[in-house]
Amino acid sequence: MVKKVVIVGAGASGLLFAHYLLHRGDKYQVEIYELRDDPQVLPFSKSRTFPIALNHRGISALTRIEGLETALKACSVKVKGTVVHEARGSQRVVRRKKPLTVLNRKDLTVVLLEQLIRKFDNSRLKIHFNCQCTEVDFANKQAKFQEKDKLFNVDYDLLVGADGVNSIVREQILSTDESFTCKQTIYHNQYKSIFLPSPDAAYKSKFQVGEFHIWRIDDGTTIMLLYQPDETLTGVIYFPSHENQIANLTSTQEVIQFFTETFPIVAPLMPKEEAEAFLLRPISSIKTIRCNRYHYGDSILIIGDAAHAVSPSLGQGCNAALEDVAILDNLLDEYSDNIALVLEQFSVRRRDDAYAVAEMSEVGFPSSKKLMIQFLLRERFQKILHKIFPQRYKPSMMDMLGETTIPYAEIFNSNKAWISSVKKANKQLMVNSD
Numbered sequence: 001m002v003k004k005v006v007i008v009g010a011g012a013s014g015l016l017f018a019h020y021l022l023h024r025g026d027k028y029q030v031e032i033y034e035l036r037d038d039p040q041v042l043p044f045s046k047s048r049t050f051p052i053a054l055n056h057r058g059i060s061a062l063t064r065i066e067g068l069e070t071a072l073k074a075c076s077v078k079v080k081g082t083v084v085h086e087a088r089g090s091q092r093v094v095r096r097k098k099p100l101t102v103l104n105r106k107d108l109t110v111v112l113l114e115q116l117i118r119k120f121d122n123s124r125l126k127i128h129f130n131c132q133c134t135e136v137d138f139a140n141k142q143a144k145f146q147e148k149d150k151l152f153n154v155d156y157d158l159l160v161g162a163d164g165v166n167s168i169v170r171e172q173i174l175s176t177d178e179s180f181t182c183k184q185t186i187y188h189n190q191y192k193s194i195f196l197p198s199p200d201a202a203y204k205s206k207f208q209v210g211e212f213h214i215w216r217i218d219d220g221t222t223i224m225l226l227y228q229p230d231e232t233l234t235g236v237i238y239f240p241s242h243e244n245q246i247a248n249l250t251s252t253q254e255v256i257q258f259f260t261e262t263f264p265i266v267a268p269l270m271p272k273e274e275a276e277a278f279l280l281r282p283i284s285s286i287k288t289i290r291c292n293r294y295h296y297g298d299s300i301l302i303i304g305d306a307a308h309a310v311s312p313s314l315g316q317g318c319n320a321a322l323e324d325v326a327i328l329d330n331l332l333d334e335y336s337d338n339i340a341l342v343l344e345q346f347s348v349r350r351r352d353d354a355y356a357v358a359e360m361s362e363v364g365f366p367s368s369k370k371l372m373i374q375f376l377l378r379e380r381f382q383k384i385l386h387k388i389f390p391q392r393y394k395p396s397m398m399d400m401l402g403e404t405t406i407p408y409a410e411i412f413n414s415n416k417a418w419i420s421s422v423k424k425a426n427k428q429l430m431v432n433s434d
């Protein structure tokens with residue numbers, strides 16, 4: 001019998017899961033409901049986008065779908081390393097063995113959407129934008145949606161909550177099932193995106209294409225910028241939520257003054273229009289999510305950020321979300337599309353890894369200057385040891401995360417002592433809500 005799968009959320013994980021299900025022949029019919037407008041028609045400036053770095057975990061899940069590799073190439077850049085710009089003007093370069101593929105969140109969803117629409121017609125795939133899931137009736141297998149003033153119900157055999165960090169599907173499981181637990185932690189940094197025009201030749205000769213460029217000041221405020229395929233610069237500024245300088249900016253003039261005083265190398269690249277837009281852009285908070293499982297019975301599943309959001313400090317959230325989909329596809333093969341078993345096994349197999357990546361993401365970049373220096377020295381030392389004695393010493397934590405597909409739980413276990421010491425130091429900065 002054909003199964004009707006309703007996916008809530010047209011982000012990376014929901015769209016990739018639709019690809020995988022529809023590639024399994026005629027067994028599945030997919031309907032996707034997305035809260036926001038179609039990103040294919042939405043102006044870039046309104047798309048709440050930021051750069052996403054994909055490593056082997058995410059890329060291998062994407063490129064198992066025919067056509068995605070070529071489509072992604074056209075809108076992404078390869079990043080071979082990170083240049084940390086020191087206050088006195090010197091640069092520290094951290095090279096990667098395997099380049100990252102970096103693209104804007106909006107471009108990733110547009111590529112996934114375009115390919116879905118090209119490959120599958122209306123008889124198997126329906127996509128609805130501007131529809132918000134508001135409630136789920138578990139007993140009758142019906143999801144409720146709101147489109148402007150209209151409320152309507154949709155029947156499902158399987159409901160997939162791919163609806164991000166503030167997932168309504170997860171909230172509905174939480175209010176229905178007493179044995180389901182979800183711990184939410186507010187990360188100590190907030191962020192805003194930055195979009196800068198293509199700089200002149202003199203700047204480009206100083207700051208290479210194909211690298212992340214990072215500037216960091218003592219309170220932890222950090223700018224990360226990257227050239228796009230059209231050589232404009234896109235990035236993010238992260239800043240501590242307490243004593244928040246960015247929240248106190250009230251005019252374009254104050255924005256310009258803040259960048260001039262704090263990041264004098266970046267400031268000349270920011271035109272007045274971007275300073276104005278920066279001021280109006282909302283400040284976004286970051287949450288990590290730890291659930292004790294990712295399914296309810298044989299008809300509800302949560303994936304990606306809905307199941308296990310992490311802080312962006314290690315660049316793993318989207319990679320883990322895409323990895324979820326590849327794992328689900330393997331389970332569908334292993335259990336011959338028996339959904340009840342697949343959901344159960346997904347929770348069993350993914351939980352330790354999801355907890356581990358959440359823990360690591362909270363300490364990815366230590367908050368104090370002293371710990372940051374220790375972190376960088378530790379990384380360097382581990383790299384040297386691994387290079388000389390590869391059989392005896394594992395790669396550094398960052399190399400294992402970004403350049404291998406070693407399960408997150410294994411990486412966590414080999415770096416446990418370090419993680420717990422940073423965690424202790426960061427503890428005062430986090431807020432928990434169970």
Ligand SMILES: Cc1cc2nc3c(=O)[nH]c(=O)nc-3n(C[C@H](O)[C@H](O)[C@H](O)COP(=O)(O)OP(=O)(O)OC[C@H]3O[C@@H](n4cnc5c(N)ncnc54)[C@H](O)[C@@H]3O)c2cc1C
Nearest residue numbers: 009011012013035053133163164304305315316317318319
């Ligand atoms: C600043 C920043 C930088 C990052 N950098 C990286 C990086 O370099 N590498 C990396 O791997 N990860 C990165 N991440 C994490 C990454 O963005 C997420 O992990 C990833 O987007 C998760 O994908 P998702 O599909 O699970 O959720 P999302 O991308 O959040 O998609 C969820 C979708 O569901 C929709 N939705 C929500 N509620 C409803 C509802 N009630 N009804 C209908 N639709 C709904 C939303 O509109 C959205 O389109 C970064 C995150 C941030 C904030």
